[in-house]
Amino acid sequence: MKMFSIREENLKVFLRELSLKHVLIAPFKRDGYFEFDVLRNPDDFNVNYTNTRLSPKRFFMPQRQLVFKHYPRKGFTEELKENSSVVLFGIRPCDASALSVLDNVLLNPPHKDALYENRRKNAIVVSLSCTKPMTECFCNVFETGPIRGTGEDLTFTHTSKGFVVEARTQKGIAVIGEFGELFREADGEMLNEYNKLIREVLDEMGSRLKVDKTRLIGIEKEAGEEFFQLNAQRCIECSLCSFACPLCYCFETEDYWEKDSYVRFRGWDTCISPLFTKMASGLDPRVTKADRLCHRFCHKLSRIPLTFNAYGCVGCGRCVSLCPAGIDIREVLRKWG
Amino acid sequence: MRLTMPSRNRHKGGVEEMGLNPYIPKPVKIIRVKDETPDTKTITIGPKPFDEFTPGQFAMVTVYGVGEAPFSICSPPSDNNLQFSIRKMGSVTTAIHEASPGDEIGVRGPYGRGWPLGEMRNRDILLVGGGIGFAPLRPLLLHLLENRNKYGRIAVCYGARSPSLLMYRDEFEEWMKQGVDLYLTVDVGEGDWKGNVGVVTTILDKPSLNKAETIVCTCGPPVMIKFVLKKLVELEYSKENIYASLESKMRCGVGKCGHCHFGSKHVCIDGPVFKYDEMATLPKGMSPF
Amino acid sequence: MSSPETELRRLARSLLEKKAVDLVIGYEKSEAGVRPCFISEPNEAERLVWNPDCRLSLVRYLRGFKEKRVGIIVKGCDGRAIVELIKENQLDRRSTFIIAVECNGVYKPVKYGSSKLGRQIAEYCEKCEVRISPIRDHLIKSDVKALERPSPKNDGEPLDWLSLFRKCLRCMACVRSCPFCYCTECSIEGFKPALVHKLVDPVELFTFHLTRALHMAGRCVECGACESSCPVEIPLTRLYHELNEWFREKYGYVPGVNLEQAPPPLVFKEGEKP
Incomplete structure (x- = not known):
């Protein structure tokens, strides 16, 4: 795809213009952490951030979302359509790649997830490359970063002479076209710096964790029960890993009566919960904590790849850093990757 | 923070009419309730919310305000109505057992792979x-x-x-x-x-x-x-x-919610009917071996 | 004098060799810091570590080993939790070997994407007055000076709890890491009609946290397991501390310091007004 560039001082202009036409969501600092939220003042945006503590998944799959309202007396069902256009600016390549995995899963025909599709269709995703990955990160393993991800429309990379901008989709090209006066073609010098940056960052990350992904398909047999039992002792069965994950997509539904209608909500669920596969009859194909933990790892590393042709982990490192019991997916990768 | 403006989209439900959202059940009426065994009732609903299906496929049945659960269709495809035999187990099945002819329930489907x-x-x-x-x-x-x-x-x-x-x-x-x-x-x-x-x-x-x-x-x-x-x-x-x-907990019926993802198979789309050698590839707990 | 870590390893090894315990629950080094470990072989005792990153209370793991004789490494607050649990009939003192390590406070965890630099002692440790477990079978003294403790901050400034609770994801990490949340089914989850719904309704987060707070009053030992596990860093221990203070004034009871003193909610006094 074509490479463009934008001068550093023009970024704020670009953001301001974007925020006039769309709902602009970008990370900004709050209580010592960066979080995504509606950016009202482009001056609040800071290029030098690591990553947001919680993933931006909630803009596409909210923690609680209305599926339908059913009015028994009037005899019709109503669903809510959301139509406003959203720009997610400054998402990291790993989190952007998570969206492309979600696309593979949730937009897999014949039944597309309409609620997700609607939000995804109305969003422009602009990623900002990581030039200084955190110690927890391992996106190099799944080729989901640190410079380019797989789910974004535009990729911004900070260099000493401004931003290198790569249009990744038609949507991205359209945005560049719309603000043509701010962008120009990237010159050779800039591209040299950009390519050097890619090599440097990848080398640095490769030295931390190098994995042969193709071997992960067989992880379930190789890892054996003992490994998962050992980690299951530690696991406290909270839902933190799944809720923080940028692509844990499993959901639960709940029905109740609200004022004048029956409603159904859906929201995040976690396979670590003992109720996840337990049926009303009491039967449960995954009884032990070790089975559930095994499923969590295997689902990400071999089951999603086998079913949806994408890896279920993007290496953002959130679960590694946030797990109260120190359960570490890198251990699995290092051992069996 | 409200990100997006909701607009109202009214429809009578069902997959065809929607074309898009597979999660909306179609409201239908219960025609008959029959006691099958002491803990099982067979309900007949109509008119059929979908035209064709293969024996062995299932449908998601919604009791509005209570929940949704998957049930095997137990009437033949030639029948004008649809039947489900339901054993009293959890909240949804209990609510169905308490229902009587004329009550409204929601149905979406048919889902899964039936008998060959x-x-x-x-x-x-x-x-x-x-x-x-x-x-x-x-x-x-x-x-x-x-x-x-x-x-x-x-x-x-x-x-x-x-x-x-x-x-x-x-x-x-x-x-x-x-x-x-x-x-x-x-x-x-x-x-x-x-x-x-x-x-x-x-x-x-x-x-x-x-x-x-x-x-x-x-x-x-x-x-x-x-x-x-x-x-x-x-x-x-x-x-x-x-x-x-085979049976499993399901929430969506269309391979999205992750509850019935075992091994590389979804019970809701690759099953519920599995071949012998397919069952052998399912992980422990789900595999009958 | 040997370091506490060396002493800890030696003790764990000998306990396992003598078969005085079936396993020792302690901390080991992990890639991201320190994590709980479960040691049942004497030569694995070398894995044990002791440093100010050992923050998660190990007491919550005891309920998973009810049939076993367990050696457990405890800080002052964790020991207090054990005292309370014994009083609540949740723990068999005879099958638990308590290894008390003198605690100088633990560091606040540095979570994903933090822009703060340097390590900071946890806020709840600043208030702590019990650095050694009141109940123990063996004491390991610390060789280092106590971490520099800033004088306790004035808590006069009220926190905006509503906006703090709004951040909650209800991941249940606070509940699951707590030594006292041993109910097999949480009253918040298993109530019908639902007290708090399965899926997070922002309005109900307040109900959830207040219900939990009420259950913690007069029991919480302020070990900070909930607060340090919380992904959005809600200062829960501060809330429970306030309740404990109120409890102390009203009933003269401080949880976990005295094995003989019964918890007031478990005692019926004649003529007592509800």
Whole structure:
């Protein structure tokens, strides 16, 4: 795809213009952490951030979302359509790649997830490359970063002479076209710096964790029960890993009566919960904590790849850093990757 | 923070009308409720919310305000209405048991892969059911009987814990009249039960069929499926021709919610009917082996 | 004098060799810091570590080993939790070997994407007055000076709890890491009609946290397991501390310091007004 560039001082202009036409969501600092939220003042945006503590998944799959309202007396069902256009600016390549995995899963025909599709269709995703990955990160393993991800429309990379901008989709090209006066073609010098940056960052990350992904398909047999039992002792069965994950997509539904209608909500669920596969009859194909933990790892590393042709982990490192019991997916990768 | 403005989109539900959202159930009325066994009722709903389906497929049934659960369709495709046999278990099934004709429920489907009708042409067919596990086999049996000349001999081995838990008892005679070899068994006899006593594997050797060519379809509790599969292989039925319908918790029915993702298979889209060798690839707990 | 870590390893090894315990629950080094470990072989005792990153209370793991004799490494607050649990009939003192390590406070965890630099002592440790477990079978003294403790901050400034609770994801990490949340089914989850719905309704987060707070009053030992596990860093211990203070004034009871003193909610006094 074509490479463009934008001068550093023009970024704020670009953001301001974007925020006039769309709902602009970008990370900004709050209580010592960066979080995504509606950016009202482009001056609040800071290029030098690591990553947001919680993933931006909630803009596409909210923690609680209305599926339908059913009015028994009037005899019709109503669903809510959301139509406003959203720009997610400054998402990291790993989190952007998570969206492309979600696309593979949730937009897999014949039944597309309409609620997700609607939000995804109305969003422009602009990623900002990581030039200084955190110690927890391992996106190099799944080729989901640190410079380019797989789910974004535009990729911004900070260099000493401004931003290198790569249009990744038609949507991205359209945005560049719309603000043509701010962008120009990237010159050779800039591209040299950009390519050097890619090599440097990848080398640095490769030295931390190098994995042969193709071997992960067989992880379930190789890892054996003992490994998962050992980690299951530690696991406290909270839902933190799944809720923080940028692509844990499993959901639960709940029905109740609200004022004048029956409603159904859906929201995040976690396979670590003992109720996840337990049926009303009491039967449960995954009884032990070790089975559930095994499923969590295997689902990400071999089951999603086998079913949806994408890896279920993007290496953002959130679960590694946030797990109260120190359960570490890198251990699995290092051992069996 | 409200990110997006909701706009109202009214429709009467159902997949066709929506075209888009697979999660909206279509409201239908309950026409009849029949007591099948002490803990199971068969509800008839109509008109049918979808036209075609394969026996063995399931539908998601919503009790508005309570929840949604997957149930095997137990009426044949030719029927104008739709039937589900439902055992009282959790909140949704309890609410259905409390419902009466005229009540509104929501249905969406049909989902999943049904029994392999194409494979069955001109072959002998053996159906093995246990308890409520006969529900997905009934539409198959009725469909086979409607198209009797297209298929070979049909045998049914059906077991339940006690005689009163045998479902569709009032139809047995009709089935036999149409040429079904019906073998019944119960774990514990009661009352005037004169038939076989023992688990269903004890009667599996009774039907005389062309074993190498017979298609076997089985459904029941996981432990029953486990031993039935073992026994069938012992009796030299071909593994190639053995199918079983498995159950699992489901929330979406269309392979998105992750609850029924076992191994590389979704029970809701790759199943609930699995072939023998497919079941062998399922992880421990889900695999009947 | 040997370091506490060396002493800890030696003790764990000998306990396992003598078969005085079936396993020792302690901390081991992990790639991201320190994590709980479960040691049942004497030669694995070398894995044990002791440093100010050992923050998660190990007491919650005891309920998973009810049939076993367990050696457990405890800080002051964790020991207090054990005292309370014994009083609530949740723990068999005879099958638990308590290894008390003198605690100088633990560091606040540095979570994903933090822009703060340097390690900071946790806020709840600043208030702590019990650095050694009141109940123990063996004491390991610390060789380092106590971490520099800033004088306790004035808590006069009220926190905006509503906006803090709004951040909650209800991941249940606070509940699951707590030594006292031993109910097999949480009253918040298993109530019908639902007290708090399965899926997070922002309004109900307040109900959830207040219900939990009420259950913690007069029991919480302020070990900070909930607060340090919380992904959005809600200062829960501060809330429970306030309740404990109120409890102390009203009933003269401080949880976990005295094995003989019964918890007031478990005692019926004649003429007592509800």
